[in-house]
Amino acid sequence: MRKIVILVFLMALPLVTFGQGIFEKYADSEDVAYVSIKPRMFKMLATMGLDADDPDSKEFLKMVNSITSFKTIxxxxxxxxxxxxRWVGKRSNDLEELMVVREGNTRMKFYVKSGSSDTKVKELLMCITGIQDKVKISETDINTVVVSLTGDIDLNQISKLTSQMDIPGGEHLKNAKKKN
Incomplete structure (x- = not known):
């Protein structure tokens, strides 16, 4: 009986590690810059220095409050x-490709999961590869960035957030529209 349990465990181990998210896998890696922002932090950031009467501030606050997860590596x-x-390639099978941008050797791919309207998505996945000497994190050059946002995300507002957080590729979301 014990041998059967061990055998089943060993057979299931690859499935467990395969299903593990790329973010969780590299959260503690020295070779990866990792950021995970929870909804409460967004709410705290959103209220700092915002004019409650400003219509843009109200829209920004509404958008920030709709985010349930932000992760980047x-x-x-x-x-x-x-x-x-490879992970993005597999993950993109469950998502709709929003757009691809190529600038020199840099490739930016944007994927979404449909939301409650044409401008809203449940998930936004951005993958940027081939970055050369453009982005530094703590004096370290990076060449690959993945960003995942989940919630009830308005694509019209998300470019503002990515610009404020200085996330590479965010400026391309300004004109992005979901494919019908």
Whole structure:
């Protein structure tokens, strides 16, 4: 009986590690810059220095309050970058490609999961590869960045957030529209 339990465990182990999210896998890695922001932090940030009577501030606050998860990882490690790209490739099977941007060697891919309207999405996944000497985190060059946002996300407002957080590729979301 004990041998059967061990055998089943060993057979299931690859499925458990395969299902593990890329963010969780590299959260503690020295080769990865990792950020995970919870909804409460967004709410705290959103209320700092905002004019409650300003219509833009109200829209921004509404958008920030609709975010349930924000995660990003960035690396220059070629092995990890390749694994991130494979993960994004598999993850994109469940998402709709919103757009692809190529600037020189840099590739930016944006994927979404449909939301409650044409301008809203439940999930936004951005993958940026081939960054060369453009972005530094703590004096370290990075060449691959993945950003995941979940919630009830308005694409018309998200470019403002990515610009304020200085996330590479966010400026391309200004004109993004979901494909019908």
């Amino acid at each position: 960035a690396t220059s490690n070629a092995k990890i970058a390749a694994e991130i790209e």
